[in-house]
Amino acid sequence: MIYSDYAATSPMSEIALDVYQEVARDYFGNASSLHDAGGKAKDILERSRSMIAKLLYTEARQIVFTSGGTESNLLAVDTLLRASRLKGRKHVITTEVEHNSLYYFMKDLAHQSNIEVTFLPVDQNGQIHLSDLEKAIQTNTCLVSIQHVNGETGVIQPIKDIGEFLQDRDIPFHSDMVQSFGKIKVADLIPLVDSMTISSHKIFGPKGVGAIYFSKKLSLTSHPVSTNHEHGLRPGTVNVPGIAAFAAAASETLADLAVNQVHLQNIRNLFIRKVKSAGIPLQPIITENQCPSIIGCVSDFVQGDYVMLEYNRHGIAISTGSACSIGATELPKSIQPFITNLEEGKRFVRFSFSHHTTEKDIQDIIETSDTIFKRIMEERQGYDKKVNG
Missing domain, CATH: 3.40.640.10 (Type I PLP-dependent aspartate aminotransferase-like (Major domain))
Incomplete structure (x- = not known):
């Protein structure tokens, strides 16, 4: 995992x-x-x-x-x-x-x-x-x-x-x-x-x-x-x-705080760079002052809880927000400045790393992300053809 x-x-x-x-x-x-x-x-x-x-x-x-x-x-x-x-x-x-x-x-x-x-x-x-x-x-x-x-x-x-x-x-x-x-x-x-x-x-x-x-x-x-x-x-x-x-x-x-902080920043930058270069339909929330261990993302078209379960099925643990908020019906106010509507908020997922996170972990996450979203897109296209066909 x-x-x-x-x-x-x-x-x-x-x-x-x-x-x-x-x-x-x-x-x-x-x-x-x-x-x-x-x-x-x-x-x-x-x-x-x-x-x-x-x-x-x-x-x-x-x-x-x-x-x-x-x-x-x-x-x-x-x-x-x-x-x-x-x-x-x-x-x-x-x-x-x-x-x-x-x-x-x-x-x-x-x-x-x-x-x-x-x-x-x-x-x-x-x-x-x-x-x-x-x-x-x-x-x-x-x-x-x-x-x-x-x-x-x-x-x-x-x-x-x-x-x-x-x-x-x-x-x-x-x-x-x-x-x-x-x-x-x-x-x-x-x-x-x-x-x-x-x-x-x-x-x-x-x-x-x-x-x-x-x-x-x-x-x-x-x-x-x-x-x-x-x-x-x-x-x-x-x-x-x-x-x-x-x-x-x-x-x-x-x-080892100073060393770990540099590692976390490098891991964060690598994740963001690879998400963009691989064309993964996740939009990282990036702003001026952020802790490097946390990266919130908004999926382009899939609800966050479904995305989280798909990653879990592939042996990757992420979340849809604070564990203390699981089950809450209200959208966290912390993500509202970074979205345009409630539907986007429902597509939020969070990756959070530590000094144990490796570059290989990030590469594996990206490859798995590509597999997950390609399959979801294929299913959506197949459903659309069936409905419209």
Whole structure:
């Protein structure tokens, strides 16, 4: 199988698997327990926290572990909102292209609470304009939440510019960096955000583990569910084996980040070049600022779910968008700037690569694509002759 759905999840690396098994076997205690077994697990937990913090050039106490990207996003935003409510501010700014975990949470906030939410639009390149953000700010704005890299299109939002703009305005800034962490450099952005979220299974660690970075300048209130876990910010026993494997995977992935990023860019360029030269009826979504690991495409005439199944039948794994959106009836807003109508949107598919993707993989994908679309076109022509004949 050629796996080209890394934006959905990645396999665990051998190092992460080894660490997970060792810690699960030998350090099984509850990290909150006071006996020796608990103390050993606590030591592994804190060493893992320090490893993640070092990768982000921050301090261990700024890292809170969670069960994944979705919980990280919800917990980060909820924690920042609870702190802001103490100041009486009740206006949030986000975008129309956030990950579902935040987009629908924000929609619910707007309908079920007394918090006002402004959803910023994006332009023809899928990016927000800083001028729109500036216009949206109110005297009671308590949070800005903007995703770094979109999981369907790979579009990168100008987090650096947004962070610099907000720095002197006393408005907390959260960014979902689940799709960017381990793919492009994010450590330079840490001083410009008040919280950011990352996930283990996107970078060859186990599923069910994520983390939040909280800036030390924040005054955070404890979670309403009384808890002694994760500095009082998160209820529930922490997954020590998963966290240790996450830290190992993150260290391994980021050690070669610069090399991997160059490889991904070369793989992306090769894919786009070969799609065009082979006349494959797929139109890659190409714009100015995109993460090289993600390439969204619109088929010329076949629905995306059918295309995905055809690739699967030939041993190639791709997707029709974010795995968290599968089953949703609404077209993802992230692809709307790049299509002209709903029918085009239904023809969307996504290829997503990693440093394990080879040039041979790309060549095989192109050859398979040629086979798939030629057969589909022949079937269409045969059907048209039958109908019109």
